[in-house]
Amino acid sequence: MEMRVKTNKLTMVQAVTDGLRTMLQKKEEVVLLGEDIGSNGGVFRATEGLMEEFGEERVMDTPLSEAGLMGTAIGMAINGMIPVAEIQFLGFIYPAYEQIATHATRIRMRTMGKYTVPMVIRAPYGAGIRAPEIHSDSAEALFTHMPGMKVVCPSTPYDAKGLLIASIEDPDPVLFLEPLRLYRAGKEEVPEGEYRVEIGKAARRREGSDVTLIAWGAMAAQASKAAEKLEQTGVSCEVIDLRTLYPLDKETIAESVQKTGRAVIVQEAHATGGLANDVMGVINDTSFLYLRAPITRVSGFDVPVPFFSLEEHYLPDTERIIQAVEKVIHY
């Protein structure tokens, strides 16, 4: 039997709104809270129209206090609600870090599983839109280092909605990272209503045999672009979009690297202490004997994301990815 699903062409930010709307409709416990998310619709208009549709009791503007916002969300979550808290930019999350690190991620363990914290923290992140300082931070590694919380990061509108719904339904806190650069980068057919993209599963964006490119968020798109160019020179790249940064999909990573024997990890974050290092660890643990060249990283540099005039130099571009691929191919 053929199933026909009605779809709409949406940008990633529209897909996020659609996902929020879907879950607000489905579950009364779902509430949204954040700075200017109500009547203003959020800094990126991700919650536009939702307050009018679902009322102030379900879509709440909060004071400009990230720690307070996070504490409130945690309180709501352990009391039976499903809060989706928006942090305007991931770089603004630092004041809330204490609430996340010491409470959100630990309550389940602290109460021996009696309480879970079913909340989602939505946070636009990353560079490439010429935002001021701190707005462009790519600080995902601060959270993947923290057991007790899942970290997801879509790179397509379809995944954004599917992963958001899965995150809202997840019993544990989920940090939902939305790559700023991809918010309005393109449209994709996104199904109406409910569907889920499983947390913990990476996506193989492109099949290839010579080298595996591993990326997430805005860099997944960048890696695909590089792969397309490399294809023209006869280099076949497999592109893995991690989608979930914690827990990592070790199987997909290993399977791909064992096939190609080479890996290039692309991350926009600083090199030191970044998630790419964990991916290298996975490859080392699972696929060491298959390696034909050292695992290579393409990343931002160990400096704060610079102001917009230098932003392009900071971010890994297709040229840098291609150079890294050529290095491992000709090792």
Add this chain to the structure above:
Amino acid sequence: MLEVKLHDIGEGMTEGDILHYFVKHGERVERDQPLIEVQTDKMTAELPSPGAGVVKEILIEPGTTVSVGTTLLVIETDEGGAVPIKESTPKTRPASARVLATPFTRKLARENRIDIEQLKGTGPAGRVTDEDVLGLAAKQEQPEPVKEAPAAEEKPAAVPVTKGQKKTIPFKGRRKQIAKRMVHSLKTIPHVTHFEEVDMTELMTFRNELKEAGRSISAAAFFIKAAAMALKDFPVFNAKLDEEREVIVLESEYNIGLAVDSPDGLIVPVLHQVETKSILEIHKEMKELNEKARENRLSRSELTGGTFTISNVGPLGSIGATPVINHPETGLMAFHATKEKPVVRNGEIVIGLMMNVSMSFDHRVADGAAAVAFTNRFKELIEHPKLLIVELV
């Protein structure tokens, strides 16, 4: 001082057994004078002295298996200082240094049972590449019959066996090589063996007549000639399957390998271009090869280039076998004991001189029907030796 090390004497060997020293401690040696006899999987070789001087030290006991690069003896040279080692001697690396190779290449080497540390890399910065490993692996796979020199003068002393203790036999040298090749043949070739009974009465009579005329020719010489003639009619059994190129290569010469049982194990000398030789010549050459095989005097050319192999086990007594093909050949025929047996001839039971043959063939290359036809042709030529003679060019 000059250190004499075991170097790769060819074919990418990784280790060898020290058989014998031609020199003693304190003895004077000249440049190029043989110093040591070394046995590898495939051959026995003498290591010449790289310089003149006096043997200062002998470091390795005969009978020991050592890897390439090991210092065997030290010569105090006339010059006093170090003497440049001959170019043919590869430079050995310091013990602590490892060759450069990626984990994948190392894995490849392990899978192919190659000691990667002994390889000379052709990649960037001397790195050992996949091709280096695969190249050597392919070489090692080459089906070259084993050649060995006489066993060491000093055989490893028998270990005194006390009650309850198990005795061991070293699994190396030719035995190991035979094992490797048998496994390879059985693993790669789908073997099928076809049996036939051959009436030897006429051939034996013919041989006796020749004997009386002063020409004693062994039955095996007739077998070899008949086999070569039958192979001409069924060239698929005088062939090699080239899987890579996906072709069956029909050989132009009829080089018959003779499985010989020697004190050190099976060895297969090759009688070249049988098609150009008379039965008498075959007989003479075969005798020589057998002798050389038993004395380990076979040259390299006498051990290579076979296109079909025969195994004459009859003299040892046997009625049947499932012979293992000498990879990459297509067939191998074994001849068993000739016995007097009751046979029915013209409706009467008479005594026949019968011999069984077992013909193993590669079922990828040929089918049962062809094997039967080939064996029948062989049988025809042996049962009617006059036919064999008539058909000779």
